[in-house]
Amino acid sequence: MSAITVLLVDDHLVVRSGLRALLGTQPDITVVAEAASGEEALVQVREHSPAVVVMDLAMGAGMDGIEAIRRIRGLNQRQAILVFTTYDSDADIVRAVDAGAMGYLLKDAAPEEIFAAIRGAVQGKSVMSPPVASRLFQQLRNPDEILTPREAELLSLLTEGLSNRELGQRLFISEATVKTHLAHIYAKLGVETRAAAIATAIRREGMR
Amino acid sequence: MSAITVLLVDDHLVVRSGLRALLGTQPDITVVAEAASGEEALVQVREHSPAVVVMDLAMGAGMDGIEAIRRIRGLNQRQAILVFTTYDSDADIVRAVDAGAMGYLLKDAAPEEIFAAIRGAVQGKSVMSPPVASRLFQQLRNPDEILTPREAELLSLLTEGLSNRELGQRLFISEATVKTHLAHIYAKLGVETRAAAIATAIRREGMR
DNA sequence: AGCCGTATCAGCCAAATGGCTGAGAGACCA
DNA sequence: TGGTCTCTCAGCCATTTGGCTGATACGGCT
Numbered sequence: 001m002s003a004i005t006v007l008l009v010d011d012h013l014v015v016r017s018g019l020r021a022l023l024g025t026q027p028d029i030t031v032v033a034e035a036a037s038g039e040e041a042l043v044q045v046r047e048h049s050p051a052v053v054v055m056d057l058a059m060g061a062g063m064d065g066i067e068a069i070r071r072i073r074g075l076n077q078r079q080a081i082l083v084f085t086t087y088d089s090d091a092d093i094v095r096a097v098d099a100g101a102m103g104y105l106l107k108d109a110a111p112e113e114i115f116a117a118i119r120g121a122v123q124g125k126s127v128m129s130p131p132v133a134s135r136l137f138q139q140l141r142n143p144d145e146i147l148t149p150r151e152a153e154l155l156s157l158l159t160e161g162l163s164n165r166e167l168g169q170r171l172f173i174s175e176a177t178v179k180t181h182l183a184h185i186y187a188k189l190g191v192e193t194r195a196a197a198i199a200t201a202i203r204r205e206g207m208r
Numbered sequence: 209m210s211a212i213t214v215l216l217v218d219d220h221l222v223v224r225s226g227l228r229a230l231l232g233t234q235p236d237i238t239v240v241a242e243a244a245s246g247e248e249a250l251v252q253v254r255e256h257s258p259a260v261v262v263m264d265l266a267m268g269a270g271m272d273g274i275e276a277i278r279r280i281r282g283l284n285q286r287q288a289i290l291v292f293t294t295y296d297s298d299a300d301i302v303r304a305v306d307a308g309a310m311g312y313l314l315k316d317a318a319p320e321e322i323f324a325a326i327r328g329a330v331q332g333k334s335v336m337s338p339p340v341a342s343r344l345f346q347q348l349r350n351p352d353e354i355l356t357p358r359e360a361e362l363l364s365l366l367t368e369g370l371s372n373r374e375l376g377q378r379l380f381i382s383e384a385t386v387k388t389h390l391a392h393i394y395a396k397l398g399v400e401t402r403a404a405a406i407a408t409a410i411r412r413e414g415m416r
Numbered sequence: 417a418g419c420c421g422t423a424t425c426a427g428c429c430a431a432a433t434g435g436c437t438g439a440g441a442g443a444c445c446a
Numbered sequence: 447t448g449g450t451c452t453c454t455c456a457g458c459c460a461t462t463t464g465g466c467t468g469a470t471a472c473g474g475c476t
Contacts, residue, residue: 012315018223018229021225022222160407165462173425177423193369194403198407202406356451357452358453372432388453389453394434
């Protein structure tokens with residue numbers, strides 16, 4: 001049987017080298033190309049039609065990982081896309097799965113876990129690092145905590161330090177409506193002040 | 209002449225593999241050991257006395273990078289320590305240099321930059337990625353923007369979403385004093401609200 | 417047709433926050 | 447000794463924020 005072809009996408013050269021070295025130990029897996037950006041990833045997918053794309057979500061400039069996933073899916077070549085990233089951000093996980101990722105691994109995953117994920121991905125299995133899976137599970141278990149699109153939009157602006165008045169102007173709604181949304185957001189996040197909301201939002205949104 | 213001995217410290221296996229692969233291409237550089245944590249790094253330093261320690265600041269559990277640097281320096285074996293990390297956080301840079309790091313490289317640095325930093329480090333030269341250097345420069349140029357220790361302490365608690373009252377209780381000072389500190393912090397950060405202060409603080413403090 | 421979720425807005429009131437001025441104590445440095 | 451920095455505290459007042467209750471409108475689901 002022929003080896004599984006893999007494309008590595010990460011803006012850090014060392015990470016690509018490391019993955020290449022790791023995957024090189026597996027006879028049934030072959031890295032056929034690397035890309036340092038979303039744009040480059042698209043080119044390489046067209047060029048090599050790899051079976052699996054292993055991709056970091058955080059890419060320096062230009063297209064971000066989510067957008068890249070979406071575009072690759074748009075090529076209709078049915079690659080399995082594995083997200084391989086440093087942070088287990090709630091939002092990123094949901095967005096990545098939404099965009100069409102087959103699995104979500106953290107960078108501190110054990111080599112065996114990575115191999116298994118790649119092998120599983122070509123068979124259509126979806127793989128998650130345990131901590132990632134538990135987060136998703138929690139979100140499903142607790143639908144009350146899911147923000148509506150409008151609330152998420154507001155929260156995102158909130159983390160830029162805007163006042164209620166500014167939020168209203170930015171979103172073309174009254175201050176009263178802003179306050180209503182905020183109250184709902186606080187309840188869902190389990191906080192009581194705007195400061196705490198910003199803190200948890202920024203921390204959840206992908207950093208740490 | 210004998211090769212420069214290097215210890216790699218990073219909690220991500222792929223990063224260690226990548227660095228090892230990269231450094232392996234240089235005949236005058238030899239990776240003698242790896243460590244996945246600060247604790248392990250100390251053991252390996254004792255064991256191998258490497259000339260250079262290349263270390264990530266962000267380490268999962270246990271001792272963080274800064275603490276590890278401090279401890280290694282405490283061994284009095286005069287290793288040159290190079291910080292090699294993903295984020296160019298103001299606070300981290302200052303603390304790392306303060307703890308005794310010889311250089312500060314970002315993970316997207318070019319291989320030549322990394323090699324040069326290692327070679328420079330053993331000769332006592334200090335090396336910085338250009339973006340890192342420019343940040344440090346800016347801090348030196350603009351001393352008005354440096355927070356006092358107390359202010360920094362307060363800001364750090366602020367990013368946890370505490371109210372003025374809670375801040376006062378936590379620091380054993382009156383609410384009035386809290387407000388004074390906050391006013392100074394806002395002025396130095398160039399913001400006008402607590403929300404904006406939290407936003408800029410968290411973003412500056414190490415993520416992005 | 418009725419229900420639920422989402423988004424919009426209003427008014428009221430208590431609490432928190434921010435801007436201002438002023439001031440005392442201790443540390444450090446020239 | 448005098449100047450500067452840091453940390454501490456006070457009072458006053460305008461603005462902002464948060465909690466509450468209630469209301470309208472639209473869309474989708476049953």
